[in-house]
Amino acid sequence: METLKHWSSLHGYIVFMLLTTVGTGSACEAPSSPECFRESDDGSVYTCEWSTNNTADSNVTFDLFFNETKFGGIKTTRHHIIEELLIRYRAVYIWVEAHVGNSSCTSPRRSVELEHIVKFDAPQNISMFWSENNLTLMWKNPGKHPALAEVWFRRDGPATESWEKRLTNTTVLTAHSSRKILTSMCPTLKEEVTSEYQAAVVNLLKRSAYQVQIRHRSTQVKTPLWSKWSPVVVVPAELEHEPEVTMTTKHLKGFREVTLSWKPMPRAAAAAAAGVNYTVADTQSSHGCPCARRTIDINTNKYTINVTYSAVNISVIARNAAGCSPSAVIQVPAEPMANLETCDKPLVDKLNRKTCKQWYERQEETSKPENIITLASKKKQERKTERKRGVALLKEYVGYLYFEHVCDGGNPRTVKACLYYIREGEPRAAPEDFTAPSKTHSSVTLSWKAIASVDRRGVLTHYRLCTVKLGSQDEQKECHNVSASLTKLHLEKLTPGAKYNISLAAVTRVGTGPAATVIVSTLQAKTVNAWLSFGLLFVFFLGSTMCTVVLKRIKNRIFPPVPTPVIPDFSSNQPEHQGMLEGKEELHDELMLLQLHPEGKSVPEDTEESTALREAWDAGSDTDVKKTERGDSRSSGGSGDDSPDSAGQAPRSSREGKTTDLDQVDNELAMLIYRNGLVFDVKTDSP
Numbered sequence: 001m002e003t004l005k006h007w008s009s010l011h012g013y014i015v016f017m018l019l020t021t022v023g024t025g026s027a028c029e030a031p032s033s034p035e036c037f038r039e040s041d042d043g044s045v046y047t048c049e050w051s052t053n054n055t056a057d058s059n060v061t062f063d064l065f066f067n068e069t070k071f072g073g074i075k076t077t078r079h080h081i082i083e084e085l086l087i088r089y090r091a092v093y094i095w096v097e098a099h100v101g102n103s104s105c106t107s108p109r110r111s112v113e114l115e116h117i118v119k120f121d122a123p124q125n126i127s128m129f130w131s132e133n134n135l136t137l138m139w140k141n142p143g144k145h146p147a148l149a150e151v152w153f154r155r156d157g158p159a160t161e162s163w164e165k166r167l168t169n170t171t172v173l174t175a176h177s178s179r180k181i182l183t184s185m186c187p188t189l190k191e192e193v194t195s196e197y198q199a200a201v202v203n204l205l206k207r208s209a210y211q212v213q214i215r216h217r218s219t220q221v222k223t224p225l226w227s228k229w230s231p232v233v234v235v236p237a238e239l240e241h242e243p244e245v246t247m248t249t250k251h252l253k254g255f256r257e258v259t260l261s262w263k264p265m266p267r268a269a270a271a272a273a274a275g276v277n278y279t280v281a282d283t284q285s286s287h288g289c290p291c292a293r294r295t296i297d298i299n300t301n302k303y304t305i306n307v308t309y310s311a312v313n314i315s316v317i318a319r320n321a322a323g324c325s326p327s328a329v330i331q332v333p334a335e336p337m338a339n340l341e342t343c344d345k346p347l348v349d350k351l352n353r354k355t356c357k358q359w360y361e362r363q364e365e366t367s368k369p370e371n372i373i374t375l376a377s378k379k380k381q382e383r384k385t386e387r388k389r390g391v392a393l394l395k396e397y398v399g400y401l402y403f404e405h406v407c408d409g410g411n412p413r414t415v416k417a418c419l420y421y422i423r424e425g426e427p428r429a430a431p432e433d434f435t436a437p438s439k440t441h442s443s444v445t446l447s448w449k450a451i452a453s454v455d456r457r458g459v460l461t462h463y464r465l466c467t468v469k470l471g472s473q474d475e476q477k478e479c480h481n482v483s484a485s486l487t488k489l490h491l492e493k494l495t496p497g498a499k500y501n502i503s504l505a506a507v508t509r510v511g512t513g514p515a516a517t518v519i520v521s522t523l524q525a526k527t528v529n530a531w532l533s534f535g536l537l538f539v540f541f542l543g544s545t546m547c548t549v550v551l552k553r554i555k556n557r558i559f560p561p562v563p564t565p566v567i568p569d570f571s572s573n574q575p576e577h578q579g580m581l582e583g584k585e586e587l588h589d590e591l592m593l594l595q596l597h598p599e600g601k602s603v604p605e606d607t608e609e610s611t612a613l614r615e616a617w618d619a620g621s622d623t624d625v626k627k628t629e630r631g632d633s634r635s636s637g638g639s640g641d642d643s644p645d646s647a648g649q650a651p652r653s654s655r656e657g658k659t660t661d662l663d664q665v666d667n668e669l670a671m672l673i674y675r676n677g678l679v680f681d682v683k684t685d686s687p
Contacts, residue, residue: 028105029053031077031096034064036112037119038083041143041220046086046114049078050096050107063097088115118218119225120147126214126230127196129185129323130206130238137214138178139230141197146170149199149216150226156209156234156271170197170216186324187317206238209271237268239325243278245316247330254413258314258332261302265318265325276320280305283313289376290356291407309335309414310358310403334360334401335417342459343402343420354407357390359400359420362453373400396423397457424458427451427506427513431463434504434516441496441523447488448516451506458508460484464515467491470499481507496525 031052038046048064063072064079066086071079086092095109123139130136137151147170154161172195173181179193197216204210213232218224243262250257260280270276280303281295296303297319305314311334318325361371373393394400404416431448438445451460463486466479482489482504494500498521505515 028098028100028103030105031062031098031107033108033110034094034096035117035119035225036081036094036114037117037225039119039121039142041118041145041218043118044083046081046083047078047119048081048094051077052098059101061099063099065093065095065097067092083114086114089113113223116222117225118143118221120216120218120227122228123149123197123214123216123230126212126233127182128212128233128235128321129182133202133204133206135201135204135206135210135212135235135322136198137201137212138173138182138196138198139214141170141172141195143218143220144172145218145220146172147197147216148219149197149214151199151201151212151214153201153204153210153212153235156211166201168199168201169219170199172196173198186319187327207240207268209237209268210235234271234321236271236320236322237266238322239265239269239276239318239320242326242328243316243318245328245330247314247332249332251335254408254415255306255308255411256332256335257304258307258330259302259304260314260316260330262316262328264301265320269318269320275299276318278303279315279317279319279324281315282307289358289374290354290405290412291410306411307332308403308405308412309417310401310405311360334403335414341418343418355415356405356407358403358405359390359394360403361395362399362401394422397421397425399453399456399459419459421458424508424510426458426511427456427460427508429455430514430516431504431506432516434518436502436518436520439520439522441525442494443490443492444494444500444502444520444522445488445490446502446504446518448504450487451513456506456508458510460506460508462507464505464507464512465489465491466503466515468501469495470501470519472498494522496522498522 029052031050034048034050036046036048038044050062052060052062061072062074062077062079063070064074064081065071069085069087071081091111091113093109093111096107098105098107120142125140127138128135135153141147149168149170151166151168152163153166154163175194175196178196178198182193199214201212211232212235214230215227217226243265245260245262248259250259262278264270265276277297277299278301279295279297282305290308294305296305307314312332314330314332316328316330356374356376358375359373361373373390375387375390398421400420402416402418402420403414405412405414407413429451431451434446434448436444436446446465462484463482464479465482466477468475468477484506491502500520500522501517502520503515503517506513
């Protein structure tokens with residue numbers, strides 16, 4: 001009976017509406033049949049939407065009918081109704097009536113069962129990343145259950161290709177799972193991540209860019225509706241390689257200014273509308289030391305960042321819509337500090353919110369320390385806990401590079417740096433590879449490797465080097481200190497051909513460690529060197545002598561010496577020595593003889609007389625020589641009475657008695673004739 005009444009009233013209403021539509025003419029254009037649905041599988045609100053050409057008229061209104069239930073006065077083509085006002089579990093007729101001025105029109109009717117109708121919103125906030133040649137798409141899910149997705153894709157580029165279609169079932173990811181997956185692909189992800197659908201499109205080319213659009217529908221109801229298509233998104237190619245970063249450093253007071261630059265990414269990788277962005281982060285700020293965390297997103301290929309004196313790692317990651325590139329890590333080593341002082345007081349006691357303290361465990365002598373302990377407490381209640389943690393982490397007999405930083409106007413700055421030991425001891429190892437690579441007869445070159453930091457157990461002050469000459473009677477040890485910064489030493493003033501025991505030990509402020517020893521024999525002194533020295537000395541003196549002789553001869557050639565007159569000493573008893581005067585005299589052609597005149601007669605100075613005397617002398621010189629030879633022969637063969645000397649001895653004796661000794665000397669003077677450096681002594685008797 002009730003059903004009959006329902007159909008009767010419905011029939012009358014239909015007739016009334018038809019008459020109304022016809023009576024009003026063509027001023028109103030009928031809207032489309034409405035669709036009513038929930039937007040999620042477990043939604044409690046229904047959304048009804050339709051389309052019309054009357055939206056240009058601002059006076060149009062709509063009435064929505066569910067059988068006899070009317071929702072009137074609607075100004076838009078979309079309306080929301082809570083499920084309590086609707087019949088959900090049985091079929092109902094729905095339609096829309098439009099009113100424009102005095103005219104009205106009605107949409108076609110349709111029978112629906114509202115409980116089984118679900119239509120999702122279009123996919124939004126689509127994320128994507130490449131895994132090999134498979135493209136994974138993620139977007140916000142409207143329900144707790146998987147859905148069916150339809151993905152259309154084509155190559156991105158100037159040439160328009162046809163769309164390819166793939167149907168795939170989605171999986172539901174929780175917010176935690178979604179973020180874990182995305183951060184594994186891109187560690188610098190900062191966006192808010194919610195529960196999401198995930199769908200994969202396989203067998204694509206990761207080095208190519210694609211255009212993609214998606215729609216989805218529920219799998220939990222009988223009559224699901226396809227959602228609207230998502231906007232077309234561009235999926236760029238995968239960023240396979242890390243950025244090629246170069247670094248320049250400028251040293252300033254308390255900090256360093258590091259400028260990073262890198263090459264642009266390939267065009268296919270930047271195919272998305274947003275292109276490629278870059279994320280720059282450093283390890284210090286990640287700990288809040290000394291300033292707050294700094295992660296900068298930029299879209300340029302250059303960035304400048306200020307860092308402290310301690311070792312810092314700066315990462316540069318390229319990011320596009322499809323994910324992130326591998327991270328390019330730039331290691332900024334600790335600032336080398338000459339004569340690094342030793343920390344002499346506990347440094348863990350005082351902590352405040354303005355400072356950050358760091359201890360770098362020194363594994364070896366490198367600028368890349370390991371095991372970093374950072375204490376940076378911004379809250380007062382956490383400082384005590386931080387101090388306890390620092391004391392527990394610091395090890396005894398282990399060296400640390402200590403840095404203290406402050407945040408000055410948002411930029412980090414180092415205010416203190418020193419070498420720190422919480423407790424020191426003696427070295428427990430000797431210097432390694434202690435050898436003598438080269439030696440001479442009087443010197444030795446020593447080399448060694450520095451003791452590893454783990455074996456020092458304290459601040460190394462110096463090395464102790466000792467030498468002992470083996471084989472000597474006393475074998476006295478000589479020691480001296482060597483700078484702790486040296487690894488090579490030249491030892492001099494050693495004895496040639498001797499053997500030495502040389503030891504080297506490291507010394508800290510607490511004591512001396514084990515010593516490394518080496519036995520060294522100096523080379524024998526070379527005798528060749530002594531003979532060579534004597535030979536050179538001999539050559540020097542010989543050369544000097546020869547040079548002296550040559551110079552004197554040259555001098556005599558240029559400046560001949562003036563002869564000194566020779567005055568012979570004549571004895572009155574010449575006959576006794578007459579036998580000694582034997583010999584043949586030779587006169588030179590140019591010899592000039594001057595005759596001595598008796599006392600009282602002056603020697604004429606007339607030139608003609610001198611010439612006559614010279615001619616007379618030349619003419620009779622040969623005769624005199626012959627006579628002299630004959631006289632000599634007679635003297636040797638005959639008696640003394642026949643000698644001309646004996647015949648004239650009496651007159652000569654008489655003359656000698658008459659003259660004084662001075663006159664005798666004057667009368668016996670010989671004429672000196674000089675020619676070419678020769679002196680001739682000619683004796684003449686006075687007439």
